Amino acid sequence: MPYHPVLVVGGGLAGLRAALEARFQGVEAAVLSLVHPLRSHSGAAQGGVNAPLGNSEEGKDDTPERHAYETVVGSDFLADQDAVEAMTREATERIFELEHWGAPFSRTPQGKIAQRPFGGGAFPRTCYAADRTGHYLLHTLYQQALKYRVQVYIEWTALSLVVAQGQVQGVVALHLPSGEIETFSAGAVVMATGGAGRLYRKSTNALINTGHGLALAYTAGAPLKDMEFIQFHPTSLYGSNILISEAARGERGYLLNNQGERFMQRYAPRFMELAPRDIVARSVITELKEGRGFDGAYVLLDLRHLGAERILERLPGIRELAISFAGVDPIEEPIPVEPAQHYTMGGIDCNTWGESRLPGLLACGECACVSVHGANRLGGNSLLETVVFGQRAGRRAAELARAGASTSSEEPLKKALEEARTMIEGFKRSNGNEDPASIREEMRRAMWEGVGIFREKEGLEGAVARLQELGERARRLRPAHGGQFFNQDLLRCWELPGQLLVAEAIAGGALRREESRGSHFRLDFPQRDDARFLHHTLAHLTPEGPRFEPRDVAITRWPPEVRKY
């Protein structure tokens, strides 16, 4: 059975950065990833990554404090301020490091890293590489992983975490191409499995972002935090929901309704299109509801006034996407857009060093909730989170692995392997009659309709009940075939029950939170209510479903104020 002092589950930006850091600390680390690391969702990030470099004329007075303050306001005061300060303090170092490793950032005329404005920021703070920032950063980190010989297990899916004596001992994983199952023993396990967007019907996320990683931690006993906060992006391509980055608005694109009106003036006169995403997304939906959309389904994002040259230089990827997936060239025509799920603010509860409540288990990146985003993430802050907290989690994992001389026996790992084998055999021989596709479809619909952009009690209760009922049905799941090689059907059956549990944590958290804050908007409680709800929501899994518990927010410097744009 392979042993690695540090085992990272997930090969996106957060996972690669964590593994690299463990290496730099002199500890061997391996990455286990469902897809080749370069196929991770991180590669789809377009707009950029925030750091207060002060490289542009308008941004030269930027500081980590300003960045932190705006992040806290953006979070609607639910972010932990110590975590936010750690992130903005270390941002510059992490970005320069990426640059030194070869990341091809776009440049100012003086040859410095170029920065653009992004929603919710008063300064141009978002470092970018055209509109393919995620692609370039992911390749850069993967190049370093090759250089430092980080071992990567490609197309290995973690099926479960092995816990014994209150400590995580490793993971059981499935190699999709061969159908082989294996246990990996580890000194410390770092979860870096990304977001859970595909719990929703409309999402900008990659198809592999199923939330399975969250379920692994949750069912192993690590609580999830602030799951009710789901970010909806205002501008995804109508139909395919492929993201049209905020960079398009950062470059001063307009949002228009069917009257040809820049409707954001009604909702955020000061920031207009560059108001934070939750506000813009709700504005779009309101326009649609009030009959000012096109076909009642989309609005337009107009870039034409930027001119061909600027579009080709700054937004070439967006242009390509619009042409390939909507048949629209933004140089000539406005782009049809609609809101879609975009980001999972909540995640595995962990501290600023990535440690979860479960000893031996750490988390970083989108699957983690260190709480730097609170109730709403600012664009450009999540790529930053992956490298800052990836580095930190890698460092702490290395320390833990070094300290904990591996005393544990192999028994629990062997037992877990047998259990997984038995479960898979059971699946294959099941006489159930449910197929994963229809349950999944119903789950996504329930989430989109009941736990979407606008929420209220009745809809949320309906969604919770629906999810529980689907959970019952999922007991009778049966894969359509028992093949050994690349059996994706089996994997879909395996992950679905866990996905339903994570969905229930989201819906239950949203039902419990009788206020509106950041991305969480309750029609029946439209105001923020600091007296009752200025706290995080922890969800613990129990046999009866989620048990919710409040947790204080770390407020160090900035007392809550009204969030206004």
Added chain:
Amino acid sequence: MTLNVFRFDPEAGRPPRYDRFPVEAMPGMSLLEALTEIAERQDPSLAFRYSCRGAVCGSCAMSVQGRPRLACQTQLKDLRGEVLVAPLPHLPVIKDLVVEMGPFYQRFEEIMPYLIRRTPPPERELLQAPRERRLLDEVADCVWCGACYASCPTVRQGPSYLGPAALLQAYRFAADSRDEGGREGLRLVDREEGVWRCHTVFNCVEVCPKKINPARAIQALKRKALLGRFKLW
């Protein structure tokens, strides 16, 4: 519309075959969505790779009507009648449309695909003029989809050839004003299995879904390699 999809299951002990699947082409539907529909409603045993569904991750390269393409970037409206869908050619098939990418990935590792610096890093970023940065515009966009590799006749002749994608990657660093690898980087491609085996057939240019021109990059590497030898002696 009908998709004729290549099927192969090593377990079954049967030769490969094509299965016919009728699909209803909805407006805006991609080939990847059609395959997903099939896997969800008609035959869940159908295997194919996917991730981003937005032509940025390079997972879903396959052969469509005999030509390597990204399934997610292929719109059904651009296809007619009986459509042939097969795995990328010249790579061992694992199952159905899924091929063994190991040999392809291996080629990258042979060229030391990372920025080489000899001087210690400055406090801030390394400066790079926009003009210098522009040289990376196209060459850093490669998504490692393998379409070019699979369509290259030279790759087919001998598996030791580095192939267009890895050479493009080598050029990406050679073209970076920050790279200090110099001759060391070039040494890895200036050999028979490297740039000199490219016979400029240009299939790679034709099939690349990211509109990259690997052949041009290989030509540029050849020039650099010659220049490097010249300086050496």
